[in-house]
Amino acid sequence: MINFNKPYFTGKETEYIQQAVQGGKISGDGIYTKKCHQFFESKYGFKKCLLTTSCTDALEMAAILIDIKEGDEVIMPSFTFVSTANAFVLRGANIVFADSYFNNPNIDADAIEQLITPKTKAIVVVHYAGMACDMDKIIELANKYKLFVIEDAAQAIDSFYTNKLGEIKPLGSIGHLAAFSFHETKNIISGEGGMLVINDEQFIERAEIIREKGTNRSKFFRGEVDKYGWVDIGSSFLPSDIIAAFLYAQLENLENIQDRRKEIWNFYFEGLKTLEERKLIELPKIQNYATNNAHMFYIVCKDLEERTALITHLKNNNIGAVFHYLSLHKSPFFSNKYKGLELTNSDKFADCIVRLPLFFELTKTQIQLIINKINEFYGN
Numbered sequence: 158m159i160n161f162n163k164p165y166f167t168g169k170e171t172e173y174i175q176q177a178v179q180g181g182k183i184s185g186d187g188i189y190t191k192k193c194h195q196f197f198e199s200k201y202g203f204k205k206c207l208l209t210t211s212c213t214d215a216l217e218m219a220a221i222l223i224d225i226k227e228g229d230e231v232i233m234p235s236f237t238f239v240s241t242a243n244a245f246v247l248r249g250a251n252i253v254f255a256d257s258y259f260n261n262p263n264i265d266a267d268a269i270e271q272l273i274t275p276k277t278k279a280i281v282v283v284h285y286a287g288m289a290c291d292m293d294k295i296i297e298l299a300n301k302y303k304l305f306v307i308e309d310a311a312q313a314i315d316s317f318y319t320n321k322l323g324e325i326k327p328l329g330s331i332g333h334l335a336a337f338s339f340h341e342t343k344n345i346i347s348g349e350g351g352m353l354v355i356n357d358e359q360f361i362e363r364a365e366i367i368r369e370k371g372t373n374r375s376k377f378f379r380g381e382v383d384k385y386g387w388v389d390i391g392s393s394f395l396p397s398d399i400i401a402a403f404l405y406a407q408l409e410n411l412e413n414i415q416d417r418r419k420e421i422w423n424f425y426f427e428g429l430k431t432l433e434e435r436k437l438i439e440l441p442k443i444q445n446y447a448t449n450n451a452h453m454f455y456i457v458c459k460d461l462e463e464r465t466a467l468i469t470h471l472k473n474n475n476i477g478a479v480f481h482y483l484s485l486h487k488s489p490f491f492s493n494k495y496k497g498l499e500l501t502n503s504d505k506f507a508d509c510i511v512r513l514p515l516f517f518e519l520t521k522t523q524i525q526l527i528i529n530k531i532n533e534f535y536g537n
């Protein structure tokens with residue numbers, strides 16, 4: 158059986174966890190947490206990084222930080238994971254879903270402006286498959302209507318956007334706030350884990366407080382105040398240093414992991430492009446402003462029926478391919494609340510995407526087998 162995913166261990170994880178344990182401090186913000194923060198801040202120029210226990214938590218922190226209140230509207234794609242929406246729903250926001258592009262699952266930047274009202278407070282973009290959204294247009298709208306931009310960069314580690322001035326920006330450095338995931342299905346992992354990136358300085362002090370149960374404990378540990386107490390709302394969003402120790406071992410191998418994943422991605426692309434040329438499937442399109450971090454390899458089938466048949470065919474050949482994201486506006490939780498437009502592109506990706514196995518240890522022989530079985534399905 159070729160599983161859909163297999164977490165990759167670099168070999169150093171247990172050693173670093175052992176060191177964290179021996180160091181005698183395994184709660185949050187220990188030595189390894191600081192090493193991870195420094196890694197991200199220096200490699201990607203993020204203004205301030207705070208590890209969290211998940212990307213979901215980082216998104217919840219973002220919703221608190223921009224002061225989402227009952228009735229505020231937040232625009233986001235429907236084709237995304239539930240956490241993108243839940244974080245804001247938890248604070249009473251009304252979610253306004255926008256469609257994807259026809260040939261790209263990301264939010265259609267040209268579909269956003271018509272959804273903006275005086276109640277709109279933020280645009281949440283999701284860099285699907287780690288490929289950038291059209292950020293110039295989105296930032297322009299945000300400036301025009303004074304909205305916050307939050308990047309759900311769960312899948313977008315080590316991926317970049319080239320803006321209209323030709324500047325190359327790491328994803329996660331563009332919005333006011335950004336959230337990354339280190340869930341075991343992502344490129345860089347810690348089992349469960351995430352990170353809030355703060356690019357707008359006005360949020361730094363409060364973010365530290367919210368992450369520490371609404372206390373100013375971070376300031377206390379830095380010696381900036383002589384006692385700490387309850388100063389704001391908050392929760393326990395920070396991970397144990399054991400998690401950070403694991404993550405740091407991954408970060409040290411980031412280039413190696415990324416190189417291998419890109420190799421696998423390109424191998425799939427080469428092996429499947431004749432099917433696209435024959436218009437039997439669609440392959441991912443990398444926009445000229447985006448890079449590919451090889452988070453995901455997906456193909457787009459003609460319709461739901463064909464997709465179901467393909468996944469079954471692969472399963473019968475012991476290959477674990479999956480689909481995901483039922484459009485959120487059609488979910489059991491949201492469909493009776495949804496009053497917006499038809500989101501046909503979002504529905505298309507919900508019905509037609511198949512994700513193929515992509516993990517560090519996947520061999521060329523296995524990839525070739527998967528390619529062969531897909532070609533066989535299409536009668537090649």
Ligand SMILES: *Cc1c(COP(=O)(O)O)cnc(C)c1O
Nearest residue numbers: 211212213238240311338340351
């Ligand atoms: C994985 C993912 C999340 C959730 O990440 P967790 O770390 O599991 O909370 C959120 N949004 C998107 C787009 C994701 O892919």
